[in-house]
Amino acid sequence: MSTFTKDYVNYLETLITIFTVDKGEVKVLLVRKSDDPYKGYWILPGSMLKNTETLEDNITDAVLDQTGLLSVYLEQCYTFSSLTRNPEDRVIATSFMGIVDSKSAEIKREERPEIVSEWFPINNIPKMAYDHEEVIRRNVEFLKKKIVNINILKILFPSDFTLPEIQKVYEQILGKTFDRRNFRKKFIALDLLEDTNEKNIGFNGRPAKLYRFKDNIKQVDLF
Amino acid sequence: MSTFTKDYVNYLETLITIFTVDKGEVKVLLVRKSDDPYKGYWILPGSMLKNTETLEDNITDAVLDQTGLLSVYLEQCYTFSSLTRNPEDRVIATSFMGIVDSKSAEIKREERPEIVSEWFPINNIPKMAYDHEEVIRRNVEFLKKKIVNINILKILFPSDFTLPEIQKVYEQILGKTFDRRNFRKKFIALDLLEDTNEKNIGFNGRPAKLYRFKDNIKQVDLF
DNA sequence: GCAAAAGTGTTTTCAATACACCCATGG
DNA sequence: CCATGGGTGTATTGAAAACACTTTTGC
Secondary structure, three states, X not given: OOOOOOOEOOEEEEEEEEEEEEOOEEEEEEEEOOOOOOOOOEEOOOOEOEOOOOHHHHHHHHHHHHHOOOOOEEEEEEEEOOOOOOOOOOEEEEEEEEEOOHHHHXXXXXXXXXXXXXXXXXXXXXXXXXXXXXXXXXXXXXXXXXXOEHHHHHHHOOOOEOHHHHHHHHHHHHOOOOOHHHHXXXXXXXXXXXXXXXXXXXXXXXXXXXXXXXOOOOOOEOO | OOOOOOOEOOEXXXXXXXXXXXXXXXXXXEEEOOOOOOOOOEEOOOOEOEOOOOHHHHHHHHHHHHXXXXXXEEEEEEEEOOOOOOOOOOEEEEEEEEEOOHHHHHHHHHHOOOOOEEEEXXXXXOOEOOOHHHHHHHHHHHHHHXXXXXXXXXXXXXXXXXXXXXXXXXXXXXXXXXXXXXXXXXXXXXXXXXXXXXXXOOOOOOOOEEEEEOOOOOOOEOO
């Protein structure tokens, strides 16, 4: 560990793990690092905190700059302060969890082709720079606690969706499986859904019914 | 808002809300501020982070210095970055929640009479400096989520305790009441308790049975 | 018509709740 | 003996879990 240039912290950075659901898979958004150290490795979006901004302002701007995404749902997760997490300088990192629906994600990508970010399934994370793999792991744990909340589901599924889709998302994030009949029974009993009277055609097997969330739903926790 | 001396953060500080249970009451440990600004107001223990330490090391040392308490159970809660939270400089604060049993707390106080800290019931917090009242509020919310975990109970009640005592702690922290019979039934069904065959004599009414936690108990959540 | 995935209903089990009386101590 | 607080048992309710067959589509 090199000596630091002053007594108190040099830098505080933000990092964010943005989640989405793409074709039934839960994915996170990563950026490829183009310079040393860790050139070619992947990193989480984020930036150094300036004295004129809050952590939340900073990460909101960084997300727009580095991923093109606007209006991502944000929650602060954890602050990492290991002395060895950055080999060059003393950098503390505050991590956030972000949520965005896949349609918004796609639109932004088309508008900003220069962005070198990519979505990775949470079970198939590439080689990460610094301690970012640990940061992702902790943010996934954080999401596990939050996914029971209906608000996050509403962000992941702003438009029509099927019950099997939502069930698969729960199964990936919570790491367990549910009985289809019991899952449906419980979800419908919550009285959050509106039947669109449409079907999810074009796939194998019997088409699933499409639902959407009702407008004014109370804040409830599932599971 | 004054201008800052450089682009990146000047200071990162730690703050801790230490909880204990004293005669059935849930309390937090506060320190009286002896200099301006906010002279005479109360503050949370904590200190400025140096480049040679982690947040966790820093808060552990600060707790020992400022309160005399050793071996406090720690969990990081939240990082506060409002531009106006400190009127003198840009200071970011990472807050921790701490837990200590009342017997350890008392012993340390007797050994360190110069310490100017005091325990306050969580429903009767004095005038706090800076944004420390908000920090306490958020840390109490954090404790609410954690008190369901048996490990924290084991720290609060290392030695013999009665079921009505534990029930009262839950009621204070969660802010609701429980039926005595159902609380007891549920707690005993968890198979965490060992009957000491002793009674809590010297109080009004029928003496309560004294219990202790079994040695090798699995990690479970109540409620 | 067959493979693939979705929809549906019933029974059982267990935890949560509601509730009233008796017991042990201090004063 | 009485006030105070602690201990105990039962009945009800509701949610969770276990479980098998039928339906609709694509090919």
